[in-house]
Amino acid sequence: MATITLKDLVKAYGDTEVLHQIDGQIADGEFVVIVGPSGCGKSTLLRMVAGLETVTGGDIYIGDRIVNDLEPADRDIAMVFQNYALYPHMSVRENMAYGLKIRKISKAEIDRRVEEAADILEIRQYLERKPRQLSGGQRQRVAMGRAIVRDPQVFLFDEPLSNLDAKLRVQMRLEIRKLQQKLGVTSIYVTHDQVEAMTLGDRLMVLNGGYVEQFGTPIELYDRPQSMFVAGFIGSPAMNFVPAQVAGGTVTLENGTSFAGGDAQGQIVLGIRPEHLALSPNGAIHVQVQLMEQLGANTLLHGVLDGTDTEMVVSLPGHVVAEPGTVMQFEAPAESLHFFAPDTQKRIG
Structure with missing residues (x-):
């Protein structure tokens, strides 16, 4: 596993700066939630860690190496997206195995990892089904299974539950938390839902307009918000x-x-x-x-x-x-x- 360190991180599109001097360290095995309203820069920050967005200024460390210029495939991360991003023509087994196949991992090792992940997520009975034959919650488990088989240093979650209904969201966020605790993988999770953030995170990074308003535990943010923005955003009702x-x-x-x-x-x-x-x-x-x-x-x-x-x-x-x-x-x-x-x-x- 690995720590993640963000040092004076800046992101700009042309002359428009959207992230401003982001600093923070995520400990080995920690689950950190980046939370904030739409347009605050949280998904952009996650995509920078993933290597899907370039870094304008500052540094991103995974472990003890700077990864600013590394391709996503070389960062030893696995990402779970909002829209599941499953191949519709492949079975669940093939979707979970695909990333390992293109890395030339042996068939025996692929089968072992896929079946182990399927057992963890309780989807073994769906391994031969196509995505269209699954519910939204089952598809999200497949997407997480595809990340688990990678055995990465870091999990990145980009609003993975936003397409699910309210009851299933509650169930799935508890499943994600239990899974992360079991695997002990350093994780960053993006959401605009402060209840989801409070439930999941060891610590929360609250973003507002591209700035970090506060970075602390859920209880710290609830008991001692450092700004009116954090005070109004964390807690329901506001x-x-x-x-x-x-x-x-x-x-x-x-x-x-x-x-x-x-x-x-x-x-x-x-x-x-x-x-x-x-x-x-x-x-x-x-x-x-x-x-x-x-x-x-x-x-x-x-x-x-x-x-x-x-x-x-x-x-x-x-x-x-x-x-x-x-x-x-x-x-x-x-x-x-x-x-x-x-x-x-x-x-x-």
């Missing part, structure tokens, strides 16, 4: 942001209500996660309810901070009934509050 002012340890919201908490000073943006708001008869956070979503295990209340246009979402356990127009009072523990600078949108403290 964090609430309320203009406020802090003076002498008192937080005053834009509608004039106040409560104790916080060691910042001056104008700030207060961040509160929907799940950290709790009903309280004396709560200083007054929300006028506009819409209610009953989700079974919890209820989402959508509304605005009373007297303002600032949107708020509250997640409460169980079944809660609230008529539109009702003003409800909430509080949040001081340790769950987040403070951001209005100008830079970076974390304070």
